[in-house]
Amino acid sequence: MTENDLLKKWLNDELTDAEKDAFSKQPDYAINQNIIDKAKHFKASQFSKAEDFKTFKANYQNKTPVKRLTWLQPFISIAAALIIGFGVYFTFFNSDIVEVKTLIAQQTTTSLPDQSTVILNADSKITYDSDTWNTTRRLNLEGEAYFKVAKGKTFDVVTPNGTVTVIGTEFNVKARKAYFEIMCFEGIVKVTSDTITEQLVAGETFRILNKKFTQSKTIDLEPQWTNNRSSFKSVPLKKVFDELERQYNIKVLFKNTDLSRVFTGVFVNDNIENALISITKPMNLTFEISSPKQVLIHGNKN
Template sequence: MSKHLEDNNLIARWMDNRLSNEEKEQLKGSGELDALKTVIEEIDTWKVKPFDVDKGLTRLKEANKTVVPIKNNNKNWLRIAASIALLLSCGLVWYFMANHATTVVTEIAEKKTIELPTGSLVELDAASSIAYNKNDWENSRMLTLSGQAFFNVTSGAPFVVKTNTAQVTVLGTQFNIRTQNNDFTVFCYEGKIEVKHLGSSEIITKGQSVMLTGGKLQKSTHKSSGPEWLNGVSTYDKTPLNSVITDIKRYYNVDVNLPEEYKSLQFTGTVAHNDLANSLSVIFTTMEIPYSLQDGNTVIFE
């Protein structure tokens, strides 16, 4: 990895979905992003026998019994220290390889369909990611989500989705989760879902939703049969403009620095994901906010 990328933690922040548009372009242009994706996909195919920590410690103790230290011989002590370090390092590597998470990441304007080991499907929206343990999936159907995804879950053991703000638990159902920074919304389209946040919880069924507002879970209803973003559009009803712009950045490689006085304004309307100029016009012209699009990807407010 180049020193510039390492100093700025670009790789780590890319995996955590915390890069700006400019940093994403910089990372993509470096060529290291493609190499990292290749490594991640290759690691997912590895099959390694789980490391037995107890046996490893026993062998290490037995090995130490056979070492006869020689006074004032620094080379022997260095060899012993190096051997112990190697044993411990191998143990950690084996343990990580046996328990590592499978990570799937989407870029701006990219969507992916992921089939989980037991047949459940995840439709991952743009600029989002999921991580789960493929090797232990049948025992623990648990994954973490950043961004937005639609889930079609097969029946079986409890299916748990964790985000940075709340946790969703289901048995078999269809639902959509949207999480971005502190925003969190769940729509249930089939079955029953339990949503937990801190010490509170809400159970919702088909036609119901839960939103995290002011640190509290609030139930509501909806009439949609599925998430509209799967069809390339997003519909908003009195949604804070800042949240709408967050979605725009998910579907377009565009730089929008929304002025503070506009962030809390509410937008109602439908925005497409395949025409940036039209989407910006629908939002800002409708709200009578003067703006211009420069260089094809930078919004300037007048």
């Protein structure tokens, strides 16, 4: 009788006393008995006949390690994406973020929820949350804007260059690349930029230009650009021509021109030739309008 035949009869409790004695002396008897003893603690949902034991044993001996539940991974990824998606939704869509922006050669006036007024210069943008405006008057500015703030709680203008804080006043903020300037026309303005904090009253200006801080005075009652005139005081020519491009939607090219020279003066925002004359004549430069969208500036050939 083969080993498998003995095992089959043992499972069916059909062994004779002599066969039982022989079966108990087999090397795997203890293992088989342990399996049977532990199986008594479970209830089988289906009954397997002894004739199937050869198949069972072959499967048991050749079993492969249990695979991890990798099928869960796609669902975990989907769940994570949904969580992020809901976060974005409730951050941006469920909050009333208002954005007002102007294009090149454009200005616009807008009212805030507290009836404060903002006039945006060309190529500028403000954003704020109208849901929280009554408790926190705070907006973000990129570019240049003139503010007429209604009296009330603290009013913050946050820019990449620094923050301007007021209660109720009129002031202008210019926040361009490497150019941060605040002009106070009424009331008191607090300005914070990096390690510098200053308080301005009407007629005072604050400026950080190319990392250099200066303060000065102004006799203007409002920013000149609101009346179609761009005004500069000791500003490098590069910044002046940047503003010209912004106001007229043109490209300015240069030949033998020192753009680090400083300019003090005004140009109009509604006539390109007059504007170019205002800039070039006092700086001993010449200009050439090579196309409707392009201007060439000639410097001295010294």
